Amino acid sequence: MTTPDALPAGIDATKASAARMYDYYLGGTHNLPVDRELADQVIALLPKTPLIMRANRLFLRRAVDYCARAGVRQFLDLGAGIPTEGPVHEVARAVHPDARVVYVDNEEAATIHGREILRGDAGCGVVHADLRDAQSVLDHPETRRLIDFSEPVAVLLLSVLQFVPDEDDPAGVVAAYRDRLRPGSRLALSHATDEGMTEQSSDITAIYARSANPIRYRPIEAVRAMFAGFDLVEPGLTHIPAWRADPADHAGAPLLGRVHGAAGVGVKR
Numbered sequence: 001m002t003t004p005d006a007l008p009a010g011i012d013a014t015k016a017s018a019a020r021m022y023d024y025y026l027g028g029t030h031n032l033p034v035d036r037e038l039a040d041q042v043i044a045l046l047p048k049t050p051l052i053m054r055a056n057r058l059f060l061r062r063a064v065d066y067c068a069r070a071g072v073r074q075f076l077d078l079g080a081g082i083p084t085e086g087p088v089h090e091v092a093r094a095v096h097p098d099a100r101v102v103y104v105d106n107e108e109a110a111t112i113h114g115r116e117i118l119r120g121d122a123g124c125g126v127v128h129a130d131l132r133d134a135q136s137v138l139d140h141p142e143t144r145r146l147i148d149f150s151e152p153v154a155v156l157l158l159s160v161l162q163f164v165p166d167e168d169d170p171a172g173v174v175a176a177y178r179d180r181l182r183p184g185s186r187l188a189l190s191h192a193t194d195e196g197m198t199e200q201s202s203d204i205t206a207i208y209a210r211s212a213n214p215i216r217y218r219p220i221e222a223v224r225a226m227f228a229g230f231d232l233v234e235p236g237l238t239h240i241p242a243w244r245a246d247p248a249d250h251a252g253a254p255l256l257g258r259v260h261g262a263a264g265v266g267v268k269r
Contacts, residue, residue, distance in 0.1 A: 012108075018163060018213035019081035019110040025053035030082045030113050041207050046200055052261065053159075055241045056190055058249045059263045060158050061091050063188035066233075066244065066265060067154040068095035072186055074153045075101045076143070076177075078131040079160025082113045088156065089124050099123070100146045104137055106130040107212070131160065132168050134176035154186040159261065161226065162192040163213045174226045181268050187230050190240055190263035191223045192216075201260070223262045230266025237264040 013032055020035040021042075027050075031039075043049050064075065073096045077088050080103035092099035103118075104127045105111050111128040118124045125142035137143060147153060155177050161170040174187070194201045194217035201217040208215040224237050235243065240263040 012212075016211035017107055017109045018208070018211060018215075019105065019107050021211070022053060022159075023082050023084065025050045026057060026085050028082070028084055030084065030109075038207055038211055042204055045203050045207075046260075052240070055249075056159050056261065056263075057085060058246075059190055059240050059243055060088070060156065060188070061086055062244050062246065062249075063156070063263075063265050064088050064091040064154070065095065067186045067188065068092045068099065070186070072152050072154045073099045074147050074151060075099065075156060076137075076147060076153055077101060077103045077156045077158075078137070078177075079157065079163070080105050080114070081107075081110050083117055083124075083126075089118075089121070101125075102127055102143050102146050104129055104131055131157075132164060132173050134173065134180070138177070138180055149180055150182060152185045153181055154188060155181065157187070157189045157226075159190050159192065161189070162215050162217065165214075165216065171222075171226045171228065175228065178229050178268060183268050185268045186265055187227065187268070188263075188265045189223070189226060190261055191218060191226070192261050193218060193220050193223065195220060195260065217260070220262050223264075227264060227266045230268055232264050232266045237262050239263070 014034065016034045016038040020031040021039040024031040024036055024039045075088050075092055083103050089099065089101040092101065100123045102125045103114050106129060108128065111126050114126040118126060125146050127137060127140045127142050129137045129140060131137060164170040164173060192215065205215055220237065240261045243263045
């Protein structure tokens with residue numbers, strides 16, 4: 001596990017980070033005591049949280065593999081967190097060895113660790129930016145170096161828009177990226193939903209409010225609205241483990257049941 005005295009300069013060790021909590025849920029080592037403390041409180045309320053996060057990560061792999069097999073060689077991972085545990089570039093390059101990936105996050109914890117992990121990989125870039133400001137992300141020198149918007153791009157928004165408040169219009173944020181993409185580009189998106197867990201979601205929301213990244217659970221129709229301008233591919237907007245489920249993904253794992261989140265992939269019209 002990472003310790004506060006071993007941190008790269010610029011990382012605040014006093015405030016829990018959603019990116020590092022996610023890393024902890026996945027069994028990673030890029031997290032701190034403050035992250036583990038809050039994450040353990042979430043797990044106490046919802047014991048299958050690590051399985052839910054694993055399911056989200058497996059959805060990312062399946063979605064990236066689908067996009068790559070559909071001919072996409074460029075990926076923009078927004079709110080990427082720390083690119084460990086089967087990162088986008090590894091999955092994409094299993095299909096296209098020349099695939100290029102830009103990882104974007106507004107947390108210094110994620111971008112500092114990301115640059116360390118990806119040092120020397122010319123086909124990957126790390127951008128420290130707020131995904132809500134699409135122009136700054138899309139016009140960033142690293143994005144311009146790696147992404148050719150005259151060709152199809154896959155935009156990935158995996159369990160990140162739940163950290164964007166309603167007043168910042170998450171569907172509008174997606175639209176700002178959509179409008180820069182050529183037809184045939186893809187959007188892969190997952191989001192925490194509130195169905196069947198109103199009391200739990202309220203308690204978990206209160207825990208995340210003490211982190212650097214407060215969380216919002218949204219109804220599934222609000223998630224569907226984020227795909228405006230995209231045609232959902234089969235099987236549509238589903239519970240996260242159900243999207244083109246691969247039985248091998250969950251071999252030996254306890255039955256997840258209905259995960260409190262929705263996922264889908266769309267093609268730009």
